[in-house]
Amino acid sequence: MTENDRRLHRQAALVKGRPAPHIAPRQKEAHRIRDDAEAIAIARELARDFAAGAVERDRERRLPLDEIERFSQSGLWAITVPKEYGGAGVSAATLAEVTAIISAADSSIGQIPQNHFYMVEALRLAGSEEQKRHYFKRILKGDRLGNAFTEIGTRTPVDFRTRFAERDGRLLLNGQKFYATGSLFAHVVVAVAKDAADRVHIVFIDRQTPGLDLVDDWSSFGQRSTGSGTVTFDEVEIEPFQVVDHDGVFERPTPMGPLAQIIHAAVQVGIARGALEETVAYVRAHARPFFELDIEHGYEDPHSIHALGDVAIRVHAAEALLARAGAFLDRATAAPDEATVAAASIAVAEVKAYGTEAAQLAANKLIELGGARSTLEGYGLDRYWRNARTHSLHDPVRWKYHHIGNFYLNGTLPPRHGAL
CATH class of the missing domain: 1.10.540.10 (Acyl-CoA dehydrogenase/oxidase, N-terminal domain)
Structure with missing residues (x-):
């Protein structure tokens, strides 16, 4: 650029x-x-x-x-x-x-x-x-610490044009990032950038450093207040002390990838949990019975009871998968090798895939069981679906199923990167 x-x-x-x-x-x-x-x-x-x-x-x-x-x-x-x-x-x-x-x-x-x-x-x-x-x-x-990782306008989100190089005795960083979740709130912005040899590093930059610009231009319909906008580095001078090798943590078995992903999985499980709790509260307080039924309250509707039970099972299953993935990840952290890191990556992929589906199901059922009144803007109940759908797009769940199936069916270890 x-x-x-x-x-x-x-x-x-x-x-x-x-x-x-x-x-x-x-x-x-x-x-x-x-x-x-x-x-x-x-x-x-x-x-x-x-x-x-x-x-x-x-x-x-x-x-x-x-x-x-x-x-x-x-x-x-x-x-x-x-x-x-x-x-x-x-x-x-x-x-x-x-x-x-x-x-x-x-x-x-x-x-x-x-x-x-x-x-x-x-x-x-x-x-x-x-x-x-x-x-x-x-x-x-x-x-x-704030994120300045992903870029737009490149072939994939993890192709990096942001670089640092020595010029006239100074180490200078230039580039631009988007989806920079956390940077608007950060004391230290952490940029992912390539060096002159195309090796990827992370660079710790104090917020007040000259040449570092942040813009609150995140306009997605979901996760609206994450501040995941633009960060620009324009001739930002850095020191070698601020630079940490990023490629190296994936060139050997480490828990880096599943650690990154279990947090994303937990966001989805949290959305599912919140939507389920909101459904119970809203249906108990506001839902009216279908006019064909001779009952007093919406929460007595047998179809609503069945649907709520189905959602509860799925949310609780996602919570159990999250705890299970945490146990696998702790083992990989204590003794990282090909087997433990792969097992942790697969366990985290399982909860990311299932938790994402549980969150969207719970968010959908919240509106369905709540009825037409639940769509009123004042309740803000649509935020669960918008947030679940938006957050799920960090990496496609369809690839989680692929890596999970390939692991169990063919013994193929998942790739090592920040999305697994």
């Missing part, structure tokens, strides 16, 4: 979008979570509050700035920092459950830290000792 292309894209984005919000440097240190149980308890407390404003945030496409500040200050964004660096080092199952709890309340908020946790894992697996000490300390204090 030429400089003129970058300028034109920035101009177009500013017409469609809004300037990035100001994110002040962190003013105080975050709470330090001790263990898995505390993480779950705090997530439940936050979810109750986040649910209260979910409809309005979705309707107004309002960024959850205060909610994200509270989320990170709670200590939940640091729960995967290893214990030897002062973190809680929680299990993958706990990370997934925390994500599902928050996503049931507001799936945009649940998704926002996904890439933060991905980059924490990249540091754990590929960072130098000095990099780990530096960035883990910042994360424990409450700094948030």
